[in-house]
Amino acid sequence: MPSQGKVSLPVIKRLPKYYRYLSEMKQKGVTKVSSSELARMMGTTASQVRQDFNCFGGFGQQGIGYEVSRLHNEIGTLLFKENSLSTILIGTGRLGTAISSYLNNDARGYRLLAAFDVKEEVIGTELCGMTIQHIDNLREFCKSNSPDVAVLCIPKLSAKQLAPTLVELGIKGFWNFSHYDLTVEYPGMIVENVHLGDSLMSLSYRVNNLE
Amino acid sequence: MPSQGKVSLPVIKRLPKYYRYLSEMKQKGVTKVSSSELARMMGTTASQVRQDFNCFGGFGQQGIGYEVSRLHNEIGTLLFKENSLSTILIGTGRLGTAISSYLNNDARGYRLLAAFDVKEEVIGTELCGMTIQHIDNLREFCKSNSPDVAVLCIPKLSAKQLAPTLVELGIKGFWNFSHYDLTVEYPGMIVENVHLGDSLMSLSYRVNNLE
DNA sequence: TAGATTGTTAATCGATTAACAATC
């Protein structure tokens, strides 16, 4: 009986990790697991594991533990619904290309529908089975296909310019590789940032400043 | 007078964002900024901005505010040192390829020295000016060049197998794109994770479960 | 001097961890 009043972001961010470890256990044929075993494997505490699962009503059995396949299913259901999220890619440069093949081959729960760019020389060429369209087609495309998610693999400025249109056209979530901070101007939007530059900088800070 | 006793991870993770906004301001010719202006731009609070800067001794002037170029420099110095971090790439698939060109063209503070793979057909071919080497050369290479950072663009299992070697060979920091959780087995190591799969899953959770 | 804004201490808030009663 899932009772998710409002699940906090730290909990949500841990769900994929639980899911990965559970997939692994399931594959290995492990059938049950306790919160403390799971915690040890994942480098966290049993308390946190139980607290996390209880955000969704609790999936275990007192005295027994958790059934791996049940738990795996429950979290899978939380993460993915029956129908995958229809998705568009904006920007087909090096990163956009790598990401599109990642989405097509290694990701679940997403359906990549179309790719857009501005560079005349790539328009009409093929990418992961799609024909790259000009960004001027975006509005029309969204009106007919109402995609859920936009993947932004474009420069900061382009992202800033495009954001209001995408929001207006009903995009619900952004997978944002650009350096534009969508959340500042659109605090309500669902944004998952992958800021490679920021990631590198904090890594470099830590390596440079280790005692 | 930087007095960084031990700076917390949340603070470190915000430094790149400060740096980005300050670069932008500097470029626009803005010379001074107050904590509250900076906060408004970045979507945080003035209090947090001042607290953050004071982890490093404080860069401002009471009654006046912060000098943009000074602040930009100070944070730049924290993030990057004179000599860039020598870096090796493990795994030259689609993602590895995209990442190597990102490191070479769009990143500061890193020097990509070598790329390794196991696939015979790519060994000896060229990537971003480097000749892809067989992973068997890794040990020898590290002994002569003692790289600081390893970028992992390989599958989970390979990462798990390779990790002890890399740690033993003196790698200080990992930019980890693999799904192997290094931090579980090496809690002391500096690891910056970019888990694209996890990122997609938490995005999908949020889009699927918005009220 | 008065106004502004920092540096810094104190209060609040939220997330993690510990404890324990419920129950298989």
Add this chain to the structure above:
DNA sequence: TAGATTGTTAATCGATTAACAATC
């Protein structure tokens, strides 16, 4: 029944925000 382990409440910890004294 006794042992184990969850679900859940309470305590702790850390990070964020507010307040204010210092000072330009």
